[in-house]
Amino acid sequence: MKPVDDVRQISALTYGFIASKALFAAIDLDLFTKIAGGATTLADLAAATDTAPNRLRTLLTALKTVGLVSETDGTFVNAPAVATYLVAGAPGDFRDYIRVVNGGFLYEGLRHLEKAMRGERIFPDKGFYEGIVYSEGGVGGPAFSSAQHAGSLGPARLMARRVDLAGATRLLDVGGGSGAYTLAFLKQNPKLGATILDFPETTETARHYAREAGMSDRVAHIQGNAITTEWPGEQDVVLMSYVWSAVGGNDIPTLARRAFAALKPGGLVLVHDFMVDDRHDGPAFAAWYLLASLPDNPQAECLTPGFVEGALRDAGFVIEGTATMLDEITQLTRARRP
Ligand SMILES: C[S@@+](CC[C@H](N)C(=O)[O-])C[C@H]1O[C@@H](n2cnc3c(N)ncnc32)[C@H](O)[C@@H]1O
Numbered sequence: 328m329k330p331v332d333d334v335r336q337i338s339a340l341t342y343g344f345i346a347s348k349a350l351f352a353a354i355d356l357d358l359f360t361k362i363a364g365g366a367t368t369l370a371d372l373a374a375a376t377d378t379a380p381n382r383l384r385t386l387l388t389a390l391k392t393v394g395l396v397s398e399t400d401g402t403f404v405n406a407p408a409v410a411t412y413l414v415a416g417a418p419g420d421f422r423d424y425i426r427v428v429n430g431g432f433l434y435e436g437l438r439h440l441e442k443a444m445r446g447e448r449i450f451p452d453k454g455f456y457e458g459i460v461y462s463e464g465g466v467g468g469p470a471f472s473s474a475q476h477a478g479s480l481g482p483a484r485l486m487a488r489r490v491d492l493a494g495a496t497r498l499l500d501v502g503g504g505s506g507a508y509t510l511a512f513l514k515q516n517p518k519l520g521a522t523i524l525d526f527p528e529t530t531e532t533a534r535h536y537a538r539e540a541g542m543s544d545r546v547a548h549i550q551g552n553a554i555t556t557e558w559p560g561e562q563d564v565v566l567m568s569y570v571w572s573a574v575g576g577n578d579i580p581t582l583a584r585r586a587f588a589a590l591k592p593g594g595l596v597l598v599h600d601f602m603v604d605d606r607h608d609g610p611a612f613a614a615w616y617l618l619a620s621l622p623d624n625p626q627a628e629c630l631t632p633g634f635v636e637g638a639l640r641d642a643g644f645v646i647e648g649t650a651t652m653l654d655e656i657t658q659l660t661r662a663r664r665p
Pocket residue numbers: 455456475476479501502503504505506507508524525526529551552553554567568569570573574
């Protein structure tokens with residue numbers, strides 16, 4: 328990244344969070360869906376969102392400055408990517424993920440980043456993840472898991488197409504949440520059965536999506552903490568998606584050892600997560616997400632492919648490699664139990 332040499336670049340950062348918040352507020356009003364539905368003037372939008380015109384004018388102006396909408400002769404139009412990703416019924420709609428995960432869990436957590444930098448916990452009396460996400464005052468289990476589902480559906484389909492599980496019959500999805508990855512792999516591999524291990528607050532949501540996909544009979548659920556609850560053995564595949572960024576660095580060797588023990592010889596472990604490159608230079612979205620993990624767990628690690636592969640190697644795995652999964656955002660490390 329080129330070093331900044333202009334004070335305006337610093338200002339862009341100091342004010343930048345307001346642009347993020349403008350997006351979250353627009354999603355809260357479902358403004359982009361209203362525009363797509365034909366409410367394209369300030370008056371129409373004010374009526375459709377039940378928002379005073381002065382406030383809506385200010386919000387729309389902020390949205391115009393970051394290219395999310397444009398205005399010609401008083402008519403508002405969604406930007407092309409907005410129409411694809413931020414409108415109800417659009418093919419890539421992930422409004423729920425932005426609203427609950429980015430705008431809720433991460434944004435709220437980041438208010439405490441300075442405290443986390445000193446190593447302090449926001450919910451010192453609660454377990455990690457359980458505190459900031461699932462406790463009273465947190466996001467709430469079903470809301471978080473459903474939003475995570477919206478964000479994981481696309482990447483899950485991609486991973487299920489890219490990772491060949493031919494011959495595998497048992498998948499253990501640790502920290503599997505709503506089961507987005509489990510369901511994508513089951514759809515792709517008709518002989519596969521799966522177990523999702525996650526906190527109890529996620530189970531009802533996972534059951535709901537499994538039912539909806541007509542795959543309840545192929546999914547078992549274990550409620551518990553991946554660090555302390557026993558994992559079922561004789562697995563062909565163990566998947567951990569966005570879990571290594573959620574736990575402390577001291578728990579990662581435990582997860583790696585448990586994955587090794589749960590797998591049959593020849594079994595495959597998949598670690599999918601936000602990772603920066605080994606030089607810690609970026610990409611930015613991965614670096615920012617990993618920073619946002621600290622308020623929940625100040626022991627969380629700045630994950631890199633080298634770190635993830637090293638932890639798996641230490642547990643006895645043979646590394647197959649790490650590759651980009653979501654461009655500029657996540658990576659997938661594959662390793663086998665010999
Ligand atoms: C960001 S979500 C990802 C969910 C899912 N793996 C996906 O990619 O869609 C992280 C998940 O890990 C779970 N999790 C975090 N720490 C855990 C732990 N110690 N034991 C069990 N589950 C855990 C959370 O409850 C949550 O469902």
